[in-house]
Amino acid sequence: MTGFVALALAMLKGFYRDRLTLFFTVFFPLFFILIFGVVFGGGGTASKQKLIPVGDVAFITALPAQARAGFDEVFDLQPAEGLDAALAAVRTGDAAAAVEQRGDALVVHVSRADQVAAATVQGVLSSFVDTTNLAVAQVQPTYSLQVTQVEDESLKGIQYVAPGMISYGITIGATFGAALTLITWRNSKLLRRLRLAPVATGAVVGARVVVSLVVAVFQLVLLIGVSMLLGLRLSGAWYMAIPLTIAGTLAFLAIGLLVGSIAKTSEGGSGLANLITLPMGFLSGAFIPLIAAPGWLIVISKIMPMGYLVSGLSDVLVRGQGPSSALLPILILLGFAAGLTFIATRLFRWDAA
């Protein structure tokens, strides 16, 4: 037991005194969370489309107060300095559209260069025209349309970014921790020295696992804390993030063990670990959502453990899912841990030679 504690303490000291490790496991994900938190921190409202009314557009000024409020949520009315200036502004992309009223007809000038803006303006204006027509004709509409977001309405960019970056931080912490410990200890013959000390192999492995778990939970708490300062709102069974983190750490420790058993030098080990964790980061949706990815890419992402950590953490942290939603990801991650550990022990070597 004293051996186990001594090893765990030695590893912890080695971890927090090594600035490079600390940077990649803590500050690197923190940095991304900060960047994304600031970039997308403006809130859930979409930016307004700039609209230039040319001359007197009675249609807009005559809108009833309630409709006008809705109109102002979508459009930002710009002062006009004549039709030519307004058209020039649309052409250069400074405004989404210019609108003039000729009798009862609204004429909308849009640019083909920004088709999304053009379609938005066209769609929104025509709905206002339709509604106004119905009101003028004194017809009660039969059907109505209501649109709500499936996510928490307070959803901000940070909600997407935080679970992904937390997963990435945990992944590289555990993978590099295990791989580099194994390689440097083997090459410096420290592993041999431990073999010559009356300490069980289980105590050596156990100390590494416990230290990695402590580091991972520390990462989780710190990164969630910072994200909350930037507007992250926890919803659902957030406490399930802890067992998810533990299961994920075990899986990535196993990957690290595998890397450490294969690679001979620490440079080779870092390269191999990066070669695994970076693509896995992208394929798991930790950096970018996978919604637009082709099917075969989704299949590849399913055979990597990181995606389960990302989606599991998203479910319980921001998607409002209950505790049971974390069970399957936890089981899959533990399965990866067991399988990869089994392979790694087959390749394990005590000595460099």
Added chain:
Amino acid sequence: MVKAIEVQDLRKRYGSLAAVDGVTFEVGTGEFFGILGPNGAGKTTLLELVEGLREPDSGTISVLGQRPWPRNPALLPRMGVQLQSSAFFEMLTAREQLQTFADLFAVDHRRVDEMLELVGLTDSAKVRSEKLSGGQSQRLSIACALISDPEIVFLDEPTAALDPQARRNLWTVLTSIAESGRTVVLTTHHMDEAEILCDRVAVMDAGRILQLDSPVALIRALDAPVRISVERGVLTPAQAAAIPGAEHVEAEATSTVISTREPARVLSALADADALAGLQVRGATLEDVFLDLTGREYRV
């Protein structure tokens, strides 16, 4: 006297290479035992077999009356193994390294400071092991090996890659370890080191022990002539050849060199002739023994 180590007909092959090829020897308790040979002679493999780090193909090993293979936890605290330097935990200071090993061997922390004192690292206790000099980290490595107060200490080329001053410092440490009654087994490829430190030396080459005896006995058995040189100005080669007992005379740039098996006679003759200026006497060394045993130059 109980034998500290007994090895019988030990063999270990790596593929087609017989790294250890039928080795038999004993080391007595309290003995300072050297294993001497060039790189690739099989010294390290032999040591690893005795330490229980590798399984022998055949033969028997007994260390303090016990078998070291498979890993024998009862034997481990009684054996101290110094490894080539840098086998430390990253980012820990010299004292923290020793404290960690003290905990691994369940040894009182008071021993940590004793060890620092013994190897002369008290002033560097708070220095991280990465920042220690080559000699210092080698001494820390030895301190780690001694933490459990072992009865046998294995040292694998402890002075390799050290400058002459650091080597001499380390010899002092090694001598004090031996004087504390421990058995020491040292591998080296430095002939002078083995000659100065060891009670007995096994000369190894190509996986076999060629000869095993005290350095003095090995050199004496060689029956090599002693080389006496003096300044050329006081003794010409022709005069030298006339001295009784001189077997062979060589003229070098500034000196005259006489080879003889009767150095006492030659020296007294030189003294009578008042021809001792620049006197140097060089006896045979383990290097000559190695040359004689293998028929080739000793290269490290």
